[in-house]
Amino acid sequence: MSAVGGPRAVPDGAGLFDLPPELAIDTDVARRVIIEFIRGQLRQAGFERAVVGLSGGIDSALVACLVAEAIGPEQLLCLMLPYRTSAAASRADAETVIRQLGCAGDLVDISPMVDAYFGWPESGVVGAAGTEGLIASALRRGNVMARIRMTVLYDRSVTWSGLVVGTSNKTESLIGYTTLFGDAASALNPIGDLYKSQVRQVAAAVGVPEAIIRKAPSADLWPGQTDETEAGFSYPELDRLLYWLVDRRRSVEELDAKGFAPERIAWAMKAVAGSEFKRQVAPIAKLGPRTSGVDYLYPRRRPGSART
Secondary structure (H helix, E strand, O other): OHHHOOOOOOOOOEOOEOOOHHHOOOHHHHHHHHHHHHHHHHHHHOOOEEEEEOOOOHHHHHHHHHHHHHHOHHHEEEEEOOOOOOOHHHHHHHHHHHHHHOOEEEEOOOHHHHHHHHEEOOOOEEOOOOHHHHOOOHHHHHHHHHHHHHHHHHHHHHHHOEEEEOOOOHHHHHHOOOOOOOOOOOOEOOOOOOOHHHHHHHHHHHOOOHHHHHOOOOOOOOOOOOHHHHHOOOHHHHHHHHHHHHHOOOOHHHHHHOOOOHHHHHHHHHHHHHOHHHHOOOOOOOOOOOOEOOOEOOOOOOOOOOOO
């Protein structure tokens, strides 16, 4: 993202968060590129409206703000999709964003849907997964929550007549900190090339509430859970490492010379390589002369195009 222009003398959000100097970007340029991207993708697909899942976190708040700026808040539907253990503060922050933007908002409690499959241990209710579902790990439950949220978003995209806009950032995508066909699913992703540190910068520039920018990032899988505590990294540290590893293609020896710990380098390289399948469409066994995704490749275009 450094290619969008040189960093400002004083980056947006200075003092709100730690910002590695390598990750500083020109937020005006980034904002303009993303807004035109949103408009262009909707236009090419033949849509005027959009749907965003609003968690109360910085990523979805930023995407909602950018979509509202790109197409107008009246064209945006924000859905809050909490589970029974979701933090009340997350819902409050999401509601703040909806009020600030003046867009349509709705709440769908996904607890009955998740519990219908896993059951609910505290109540002794057994779900479709049987008693084994009652002892399912937090990771399994979190993945199902993410996929049910995306199911609801896509269903509501039909009634709203809009495209689902993704909210996953570059850091999460590179290390696989996403759920395939869950939060990783969308029709377009405006912030997929922004590291978390850059998400914070653009969020400050567009007016995301300071309380959201400051709070610890969390998937809200259980009370008190945070991304950095669970995974054992800080986003500024990880962003720097990924920037030099991926964007600048530095070798292990060069990364070591920059002071990155060998175990962190090894962890990042394994995470990036191991999650590559999440970043690509499913491979297709080629049988015919023109195979979708292989040699039948076109940009998105409006329905009714004469091109075949």
